[in-house]
Amino acid sequence: MSELENYIQSYFGVSKEEVSAISSMFQKVNLEKGEFFLKTGRYSERLGFVQAGVIREFVIINDKEVTKWISTKGYFVVDLSSFIFKQTARWNIQALTDCELFVINIDNYKEIGKTIPRWAELEKLFIAKCFTVLEDRVLTHLAMTAEERYLHLLAFNKELFQFVPLQYLASMLGMTPETLSRLRKKSVQ
């Protein structure tokens, strides 16, 4: 089974046949470093699954790039508000390294629901899970200092620090690159 199939299987708990049916609708897409999967203002009509590589979701606010999230193997990448509600995309999604994605377009995505009756239910559960993750993320900003947020990310997502330029992690953590640099130094000594 591919990484994608493993993931679908383990997350959605559908039958082997259903996994195959779903995964067969995805197509492999390679992105080169720097290439965009989505740009702000366009429509997000594709859902991507990260098979390999690192990809960044960001938005430009007051001429500054603000990184919302960084996805690595096993994550889906999409602008949910655009994909689901057909609004213009709010996020840029750009490859930080060469990436290997499995991609499904919106039309094929809708087909899944026709072949798997309880698909909407599974989607609901998946999005609800994402919601609770975001709730936790908001909490980190309400109840933690910059240092605590850094240590928290380090504890739960250490590998990010091996592959992702620090400036992007700093932005995602809500601090400047200088501050992150100093916190890293501090935690080593």
Add this chain to the structure above:
Amino acid sequence: MSELENYIQSYFGVSKEEVSAISSMFQKVNLEKGEFFLKTGRYSERLGFVQAGVIREFVIINDKEVTKWISTKGYFVVDLSSFIFKQTARWNIQALTDCELFVINIDNYKEIGKTIPRWAELEKLFIAKCFTVLEDRVLTHLAMTAEERYLHLLAFNKELFQFVPLQYLASMLGMTPETLSRLRKKSVQ
């Protein structure tokens, strides 16, 4: 139509009959000021709709109350991770004023899906919408100062400042009550 029915109608766009069927499963519950709708560690087996009053979701971290959100008329209150995934609740939900809620328990809630075939789809859309709202909230912490977050909340939710003790708004905005007090003073002068 009650406030609840209006809301179901406008948000989920179901037929008049369906609205009635759904809303009839809710029961009116009054909460007195200070009373808890849910406590951390319990199970969230009820979904509430705020008909009147102000109700607060918070969690205690390091002996401090951290307010995640404050709901007024038209909001649903629930611990989603508990309601959907049957985990223990992470949030305390407490009435800040006397409240009038419409409440449905989890068993009746599941019945909705049996009578309205596309209910899972509607739930999915609703939760996805909530997700995008939280995405924006994360952005406010990545890209705004405390002052900007205050002005942003004031612009989009002015009425909160009329009904909600400032200490809770400060916590929800991720700042101390003293800082909020000073920002308010500053924006008046």
Add this chain to the structure above:
DNA sequence: TTCATTTCTTGATATTTATCAAGAGGACGG
């Protein structure tokens, strides 16, 4: 109303984090 309690404001100060500027270190193409 009055008293007690809670909430809010204000001031002084400390801490955290941002900004600006410079330089060090790495990656990469030629």
Add this chain to the structure above:
DNA sequence: CCGTCCTCTTGATAAATATCAAGAAATGAA
């Protein structure tokens, strides 16, 4: 291998925010 570009680090300083303490204002109960 060299030079260029980009990223990261470091230092000096400024700005934002938190903390602590005290008093003022508002609230609620008797």
